[in-house]
Amino acid sequence: MIKLIVSDIDGTLLEEGTNKLNPELLETILMLRKKGIQFAAASGRHQTSVRKTFDPILEKIFIVADNGAYLGCKNRHLFLYPLNRAMVFQMIEDVKAMADLSIVISGADIAYMEKGSDPYLEDWVVNGYQYDLKLLENFHQIQEDILKVALYRKEGVDAQYESFYKKYGGQVKLAISGRSWLDVIGLNVNKGEAVKTLQESLGIAPEETMVFGDQMNDLEMMKQAYYSFAVGNAREEVKKAARFQADTSGNNGVLKVLKQLL
Template identity: 35%
Template sequence: MPATPASLLTGPGLPDGSAGIRLVVTDMDGTLLDDAKRIPEGLWPMLGELRRRGVLFSPASGRQYATLARQFAEAADGMVFIAENGTYVVRDGVELSSDPLDRSVVAGLARTVRRLVAGGVDVGAVVCGKRSAYVERTDEAFLAEVRQYYVEHRIVEDVTAVDDDVIKVALFDFGPAERSTAPALDAFSATHQVVVSGEHWVDVMNPTANKGAALRGLQRELGITPAQTMVFGDYLNDLEMLDAAEWSFAMAGAHPEVIRRARHLAPSNNDNGVLRTIARVLGIPEV
């Protein structure tokens, strides 16, 4: 078990061997992005410097592949996108791995959400396919949340009838998901991953699917070790990913369990923590 994280900027504890880092993987919301959901301006020159040094940069997010590809369009060549919490991994438009859900599970989740709504819970389901996300709710408040993470989405009458490989089902709860929607999914947690991925989001995936499993598969494919991997995260869906890297950083203000599991602590997402950490560890002048 890693020790309590040492402060990156003020304390000791960073391991030796930073020159051997070949892969940097970062969560998006609450980690790379600030609270206004903005990519730091300094990222683009940083990506150029990492590419020059032969270091691969990989966003790892609950967001869909199409959303990530659009956000990183100006630097996407050769970049590996770990999308949908690790259920869909793509490089240069080519699928590297995926982990689709059984249709019966999707149908069961849809029924559960419909029962919650009938009981007064303000929740909606996003059925995440490889080509698009699919929703039944049509109110603008819900769709505004969906658009932040799923640029490719369609409103359908029945989410269980879509013609697509479903890789994840995400539930958005306008209340605190950890206290309301997540407990209603206990029946699924015995056989599937039920992960609180944000204050209002719960993701359901196959038991074999998470960001860590996707990262380990990528490491095997590229011949990169945990000692050569740097990872940043802030929430519960990042835990397995942090375990796959010796250079694991929790953001200041991260979920307490994330801080406990990470080896080191980075400045917060609002303090440009990811870029400042990369710059310090790799000896790159901050821009």
């Protein structure tokens, strides 16, 4: 019997950087909850974006945000996994030497960018992803723990992954989160570990868990569920890792499976 469903957002439930879910999906999640099945949204997004996306049913779900660096529910932070600050600021200096990369930093309560860094990205983060964003003169002004450093390059980040892995691979976890994002989180932090923590807290086994994803940052959580689904538009690596395949995100693949489950 399925007791926990976990789904990625961008490329799985939504087109990347958008924020309007199919209302039928929200209704279906509520019906599953009435049957005792828990639901968690697992994303590379900041938790404020996930909360806004699922606002109509927020009290009924768990939130895995920043690729597993944040686990929460309702208005509560449950588990936070911060990065080493000294390492973060060294990495920022390296990034600033690469003119084609932009930076978004996640704290538990808010996300940060430096003023004037990338007007297009700032607009997308605020109006597309709907982050709660604060603009700073300098990232050194951040007082709270840093959960994630997100590096953005419109043309893609595969090459940057190789470069940063050579220098920081033993210190942090690097996760490609969509074509244009490279997320930097704690070394042992990922969506799979967050799902494992949630399973252990709720007394739910992997055999009672269903997950959906499309990108490389979903691979670890595929291992935490027997019922692992790649959506039809997923990367080939994710399709190979998943036991099952759903329709594409554009064709409401996750919703179709959940309705069958009902």
